[in-house]
Amino acid sequence: MNVLIVYAHPEPKSLNGSLKAFTVQHLENAGHCVQVSDLYAMQWKTTLDADDSEKRRDASFFHPSLDSQYAFDNGWQSPDIVREQEKLLWADAVILQFPLWWFSMPAIMKGWVDRVYAYGFAYGVGEHSDTRWGDRYGEGRMAGKRAMLMVTTGGWDSHYGPRGINGPIEDILFPIQHGILYYPGFDVLPPFLVYRTSRVDDARYTSIREELGQRLDDLWTTEPIPFRKQNGGDYKIPEMTLRPDIAPELVGFAVHKALHRD
Amino acid sequence: MNVLIVYAHPEPKSLNGSLKAFTVQHLENAGHCVQVSDLYAMQWKTTLDADDSEKRRDASFFHPSLDSQYAFDNGWQSPDIVREQEKLLWADAVILQFPLWWFSMPAIMKGWVDRVYAYGFAYGVGEHSDTRWGDRYGEGRMAGKRAMLMVTTGGWDSHYGPRGINGPIEDILFPIQHGILYYPGFDVLPPFLVYRTSRVDDARYTSIREELGQRLDDLWTTEPIPFRKQNGGDYKIPEMTLRPDIAPELVGFAVHKALHRD
Numbered sequence: 001m002n003v004l005i006v007y008a009h010p011e012p013k014s015l016n017g018s019l020k021a022f023t024v025q026h027l028e029n030a031g032h033c034v035q036v037s038d039l040y041a042m043q044w045k046t047t048l049d050a051d052d053s054e055k056r057r058d059a060s061f062f063h064p065s066l067d068s069q070y071a072f073d074n075g076w077q078s079p080d081i082v083r084e085q086e087k088l089l090w091a092d093a094v095i096l097q098f099p100l101w102w103f104s105m106p107a108i109m110k111g112w113v114d115r116v117y118a119y120g121f122a123y124g125v126g127e128h129s130d131t132r133w134g135d136r137y138g139e140g141r142m143a144g145k146r147a148m149l150m151v152t153t154g155g156w157d158s159h160y161g162p163r164g165i166n167g168p169i170e171d172i173l174f175p176i177q178h179g180i181l182y183y184p185g186f187d188v189l190p191p192f193l194v195y196r197t198s199r200v201d202d203a204r205y206t207s208i209r210e211e212l213g214q215r216l217d218d219l220w221t222t223e224p225i226p227f228r229k230q231n232g233g234d235y236k237i238p239e240m241t242l243r244p245d246i247a248p249e250l251v252g253f254a255v256h257k258a259l260h261r262d
Numbered sequence: 263m264n265v266l267i268v269y270a271h272p273e274p275k276s277l278n279g280s281l282k283a284f285t286v287q288h289l290e291n292a293g294h295c296v297q298v299s300d301l302y303a304m305q306w307k308t309t310l311d312a313d314d315s316e317k318r319r320d321a322s323f324f325h326p327s328l329d330s331q332y333a334f335d336n337g338w339q340s341p342d343i344v345r346e347q348e349k350l351l352w353a354d355a356v357i358l359q360f361p362l363w364w365f366s367m368p369a370i371m372k373g374w375v376d377r378v379y380a381y382g383f384a385y386g387v388g389e390h391s392d393t394r395w396g397d398r399y400g401e402g403r404m405a406g407k408r409a410m411l412m413v414t415t416g417g418w419d420s421h422y423g424p425r426g427i428n429g430p431i432e433d434i435l436f437p438i439q440h441g442i443l444y445y446p447g448f449d450v451l452p453p454f455l456v457y458r459t460s461r462v463d464d465a466r467y468t469s470i471r472e473e474l475g476q477r478l479d480d481l482w483t484t485e486p487i488p489f490r491k492q493n494g495g496d497y498k499i500p501e502m503t504l505r506p507d508i509a510p511e512l513v514g515f516a517v518h519k520a521l522h523r524d
Contacts, residue, residue, distance in 0.1 A: 010311045011324040046308040047370045048363075049272045062273040064361070065416070099326070101310075103441035104366055107373030108309045114369050137427060154327070158501040162513035165399060165492060165502040171515055172437055174429060179365035230427060239420040240427040251424035252514065253433055 001220065003027050004091035006037045008098040008109040015197055015205075016099055016152055022209055023095070023150070026216050035087055039108045045080060046111030052078045069119035077118065084116040088142065093219055094186065096176075097150040099197070103172050113180055122184040133237055137178075138229030140185035146219065147186035149173060150212075152194045160195070169193060174253045178227055187224035226258040263482065265289050266353035268299045270360040270371040277459055277467075278361055278414055284471055285357070285412075288478050297349055301370045307342060308373030314340045331381035339380065346378040350404065355481055356448065358438075359412040361459070365434050375442055384446040395499055399440075400491030402447035408481065409448035411435060412474075414456045422457070431455060436515045440489055449486035488520040496520075 005023060009016035020036070027034050037044075050062040053071035057063070071077045077085075088094065098105045105113075117123065122142075126135030135143075151173070153160065160169035170177075173191060181188045192215050194200075194208055215222070228234045234243055242255050267285060271278035282298070289296050299306075312324040315333035319325070333339045339347075350356065360367045367375075379385065384404075388397030397405075413435070415422065422431040432439075435453060443450045454477050456462075456470055477484070490496045496505055504517050 010326065013323055014325075040309075040311065044309075046373060047302075047306075048368065049302065061275055063276075064272065064363075101326075102372075102375050102379065102445075103437035104372065106310065107369045107376050110364070110366065110372045111308060111369030113364050117364065156500070156502070158503055161503060163504040163517055165497055165504075165518065166441065167436060167515045167518070168513065171433065172441075175365035175434055175437070179428065179434075235427055238418070240418070241420055241423060242425040242427075251430065252516075253429045254514075255425055256427065256429070 001092040002033045002035075002090050003093045003095065003219075004035050004037065004087050005095045005097060006039065006109065006112060008039045008106045008112075010040045012041075015194070015200055016097065018205075019150065019152075019194075019208070019212060020097055022212065023097075023216060026213050030217065035090070037084060037087065037112070039112055044108055044112060045078075045115070046108050048111065048114040052081060052115055054078065065119045065124070069124060072118040072120040078115075081115050081118065084112065085118070085121055088116070088145075091145060093146040093148070094142075094181075095148050095150055096181075098152075100151050100153045100172075103166065105176065117180075117184070125184070131237055133230065133240060135185070136183050136230055138182060138185060138227065139231060140183070142181075143185035145186055146189060146224070147181040148189040148215075148219070149176065149181075149191040151191055152197045154197055155195065157195045171253055177225065178253070178256060182225075182227045188227065189219070189222045189224055228256050228258050263354040264295045264297075264352050265355045265357065265481075266297050266299065266349050267357045267359060268301065268371065268374060270301045270368045270374075272302045274303075277456070277462055278359065280467075281412065281414075281456075281470070281474060282359055284474065285359075285478060288475050292479065297352070299346060299349065299374070301374055306370055306374060307340075307377070308370050310373065310376040314343060314377055316340065327381045327386070331386060334380040334382040340377075343377050343380065346374065347380070347383055350378070350407075353407060355408040355410070356404075356443075357410050357412055358443075360414075362413050362415045362434075365428065367438065379442075379446070387446070393499055395492065395502060397447070398445050398492055400444060400447060400489065401493060402445070404443075405447035407448050408451060408486070409443040410451040410477075410481070411438065411443075411453040413453055414459045416459055417457065419457045433515050439487065440515070440518060444487075444489045450489065451481070451484045451486055490518050490520050 007020050024034050053067055053076050055076040057067050057070040098109050125140050128134050158164050159166045162168050177188045247255050269282050286296050315329055315338050317338045319329050319332040360371050387402050390396050420426050421428045424430050439450045496508055509517050
């Protein structure tokens, strides 16, 4: 199978750098083809702007989504964006690997999403009408592919627990797992997490690698997070709210997982 | 009073551009001093990397937080970072204004946070021991200052409601409001939100401006979001979990607001 790793850490000799190298090796040993978008090494252009199109729709007014659509439709996207889109289309599975900085991804990876996720490619796909709000959340160009986050944090496990001060890690990652990965159609696997990175000795590093190796072996069989499909009948359209008869007592991120259906 | 607006939109003639201009004018008319960090106009360097220090701690290994600490402590931070830190220290209130892209801030603003929020400035402040985990979440260098988000979205209000498909807006913004603003000590005001930006006609634009003007008039009196202080007795340290006797039935972001105390 084909695996794309999108990786954002500025230091190759870091824990993240080691885990990235391990991941590539482990997947290749298992016979998979691997491509890495090492954003720092590529000096990825982080900021979405008018230079992302080779030709402008209207040189006097830059509209982030309309200009993106125009460039995508007419083949005028910047070549670095096209290359990343081709990697995504090539991949059967995509891993986004990054250290958690300020409870989100580093800016360079956010800039990868902002720029590569073009209108017509990752959003604005499919019919948009009063009864259909496009192919997204479970449908879209990435449907049939799998995605997984690999995230490291300085804070402890308990700080990210259900009542931890930072908020539960699954909620902190919801805008990424649901909003960035599930949105264009990926099946999203539970994240691979490493907490308290300042305290990784040899013994812990060995066990982290073993656990990661197992997750990579299971990449094709792990049960995805059961997010609800937008167009599967669970949501009212166009309000896009969960049907009142489904989990009527619940609100928040958790209602968008089907476990809470009964 | 002194107000800093950190603003991220690539098009001055956009709705965001108009609302930024309105905000500056309105605050100045009320006698306040306003500075704007217009990140696109400044061509803000978005990516945190080794070039953010004028002198390296160890040229063979870049460690994002230790290098940040070293540069901050020794006066070796890049001048663009120092200028933004000085603006933050000058400000009595800070407004972060941006369009919601992929359920978070544009990369250029994330890069402002990643780079300006240095170790020793916005984190790693105060005593760190078994009984005290620094001055953060309600304490820190920004204590006594107010902060507010101004956010625009293409999606509808209902899509961001309690059972809306994108998740509730207050939860989507929690990593920013709690994790980026409350963390270094800001009192965080409820956000100013504009939904469905593709449908803003003259009448709606007028009412948006009126509502925004009122929020700006109330900047010094609006009740902040009642996030719980880390060191106020509500959390177990060092686990950093909410005390078991407080709102024992609750989990998730909501437990960190004191409304749920009783």
